[in-house]
Amino acid sequence: MINNSSVKHVDWSGQLFKLSHFFKAQLPALYQRYPFAVIGAATLFFMGFIAIFAPYLATVDPQAVTPLNRLKPPSWQDWFGTDALGRDVYSRVMYGTRVSLTVGIAVALLSTFIGTAIGLVTGFIRWLDPIVMRIMDGLMSIPSILLAIALMALTKASMENVIIAITLAEIPRVVRLVRSLVLSLREQPYVEAAAAAGTPLLKTLLRHILPNIAAPLLVQATYICASAMITEAILSFIGAGTPPNIPSWGNIMAESRSLFQIAGYLIFFPAIFLSATVLAVNYLGDGLRDALDPRLSRRM
Amino acid sequence: MLSYIVRRLGATIVVMAVVAFFVFSLLYLTPGDPAAVIAGDVASADDIARIRQSLGLDQPFLVRFGNWVWALFHGDLGTSIFNNLPVSKLISQRVEPTLSLTICTLIVAIVTSVPLGAIAAARAESKLDHAIMGFSVLGFSLPVFVLAYLLILLFSLQLQWLPVQGYRPISEGIWPWFRHLILPSLALGTVYAALIARITRASVLDVLSQDYIRTAQAKGLKERDIMIHHALKNAAVPIITIIGIGIGLLISGAVVTETVFAIPGIGRLTVDAILRRDYPIIQGVILIFSATYVIVNLLIDLSYIFFDPRIRY
Secondary structure (H helix, E strand, O other): OHHHOOOOOOOHHHHHHHHHHHHHHHHHHHHHHOHHHHHHHHHHHHHHHHHHOHHHHOOOOOOOOOHHHOOOOOOOOOOOOEOOOOOEHHHHHHHHHHHHHHHHHHHHHHHHHHHHHHHHHHHHOOOHHHHHHHHHHHHHOOOHHHHHHHHHHHOOOOHHHHHHHHHHHHHHHHHHHHHHHHHHHOOOHHHHHHHHOOOOHHHHHHHHHHHHHHHHHHHHHHHHHHHHHHHHHHHHHOOOOOOOOOOOHHHHHHHOHHHOOOOOHHHHHHHHHHHHHHHHHHHHHHHHHHHHOHHHHHHO | OHHHHHHHHHHHHHHHHHHHHHHHHHHHHOOOOHHHHHHOOOOOHHHHHHHHHHOOOOOOHHHHHHHHHHHHHOOOOOEOOOOOOEHHHHHHHOHHHHHHHHHHHHHHHHHHHHHHHHHHHHOOOOHHHHHHHHHHHHHHHOOHHHHHHHHHHHHHHHOOOOOOOOOOOHHHOHHHHHHHHHHHHHHHHHHHHHHHHHHHHHHHHHHHOOHHHHHHHHOOOOHHHHHHHHHHHHOHHHHHHHHHHHHHHHHHHHHHHHHHOOOOOHHHHHHHHHHOOOHHHHHHHHHHHHHHHHHHHHHHHHHHHHHOOOOOO
16 A cells, blocks of 8 residues: 555655754744743753763762862863862862752652642542641741751762651642642533533543643742752751762852852852752743733733 | 631631641651661660650550540640650740741841831832832742841851840840841741732732722821721731731741751751651641640631721621
């Protein structure tokens, strides 16, 4: 048969046109409307690039100790200088990108996923609501960093445990948001119609409720990502975070705490990367909020 | 009204019970033997057994929880594993620096952020508004300790105006006490101020579109009077609410700020306790901080009646 002969002809010039159209027309238009969101997204792409290609961008092994080359200020040789053990700060910062991005994204995904599941169920099952919400109120009244500290103090320092600890601290906020959205959606005519038509609860939740809360959830997830990166850095900074054998921005700064007055650059470079990344995520979140919910953007 | 206060108090007790239960059971949530984890890598079997016994891990969970709560009601937060001192004493010794820091920060943050938020709302969508809101996003994005080091670098090392680190008790004089608190308060207050400024702008903006504001403008009232007496007054409830919720941020931030500035407060105690895995202290600190948060927010809820007489329960 003829149509079996898989003449899947790729229209390269068409693809190229689309790409150039994106960069020539769509991107500038987007930039015009949401300048900060585009800057934020571009910065994140850049950081993602660093995280993926860290082994190629790093000049030396980030853990390599060179005792003769200790505490060298930034130079052509060592771009960001070297630390008290003679490790190359530039290479360490490149690898550190991986930790921050992984923790930020993992916490955002996990806490949004778990929080949404709990929030959806609590919003719909009335007898469960007061019980779950009191538990969430209790968890929320424990300052999030302290909660993470307490969890970290009891477990072995590892990146997985950092992610779990921060996720647990962030879940109540998602549950609250989802529940409040569900409570108002529950009374909508189309949801009542679905219930009257005998739609199973699970199907109602997935088909009717979830799509309607997706936008605020996405915005919330970006903010969680930003705060998780800061929390990871703070945990590492006070010695309850990522273990010292993994270079993270927080660790690099923590190790240089006592050397701050003589070697400020040790803190300066990781700080710049961390702040720029968090700022980029926040800008992206603000942009998403403006684009997805114009009503809210006027108010915030 | 009275029934509201009673109900609100009841809810507070339930929340505190949840916190207490959670803080207590944390010890049991961890994989493996908590006594072994706390004892560390170089502990002998005897050490582990001693810790297990001092934490009561050899008793059934509910018996242990009951005893713990009973002791709590008697003001007994347990005993430090490291130096065998009562946790309540260790905490109360360090209340003053932490309280000084948080109160100073609270004042700095509110005094700067509310006017900034109001100005941003009054000039919404202007360059000034964008600048203020831009700074507020920046404030969110800088970790407390990064900001702290920047401030030290500028004001202590370059200009040499203020001390790098340390704390002086208020009994040694107001000025030395205050001098040592300026930089920590600025560092800690920035995130908090950014949050309050954002909410202030949003709620003032909401109020400014109301009819009574137009009436006030038509009467020919000065813009400043309208802002203070009409707009801010009516926008007070959400602003005060966020000040209360932000207390959590303030407490978390205090732990870090005290570490950077070497302030011997409860935050420092917490960080030292983590490094030594002194779990009773960590439990006690979390409990005290959470109780503070819950009580502050209870008072704020009750204050709505005062700030907005329209609210009737």
